[in-house]
Amino acid sequence: MVETALRLGTDIVDVRDVEVAIERFGRRYLERVYTEAEIAYCAGGPHNGAERFAARFAAKEATLKVLRPTDWRPEWRHIEVVRQDGGWCDIQLRGPAAALAEQQGVQIVSCSLAHERRYATAVVIGARTPSDRDAPIAQATSVADSEAPSTDHLHTDHA
Amino acid sequence: MRDRIRSVLHQHAQLAQSIEELSDDADLYRAGLTSHATVNVMLALEDEFEIEFPESLLLRRTFGSVTAIEQALSSVPSSSARP
8 A cells, every 4th residue: 555645643531531532540540641841731721721731642543543553662751742832733753753744754844623512632743755665756645645554552442 | 451541542533333342353443543532542652551662663553453452562662662
């Protein structure tokens, strides 16, 4: 199959699940999944910031679907949602996540988060640098292509 | 150990079907285990067994079945035990 020029990742999270995790595990949960900057921003939101945290978890999952890890994987904290002054968000990759993106020839070019009381969702787009094995004209990914293959990554759902 | 693992899964995995209906080798992801629920299962297992999962075990397959979780817990090095 020809690798396409774009990769699309998406995810949806039940805000209540995040709320319950914060209630049960507190800082252990937050510090295992989110960066200090994310915690500082989200914790200021309503309901313990659960909506904002849920949107970021969705964004991290969506990013992993773009990066398609197989035998090793980055931590959630190596994928950071950075909120810009204008209100939109970017994805910042660090450490193993950045290395994986480089290995895959993928650059995260855009993300979009949305949340309301019940659900949070995110979409992430990655642009892949065509390799010699690719077809001369790379095509945008189709809906079917956007379903990542099964991996051994802890964090990736493929439903 | 398996009873304790099943108890954690019952409380935190939010599976589409009861854990009692699943065999030790049943695929928990197929049974509805989500990525976020996996975080809760991981943290609850750490509490139950007083350990901390090393990064090397934070793989999808680690939490794929009761048997897989048991094997992972058995392989956690003693240095990962909580003080």
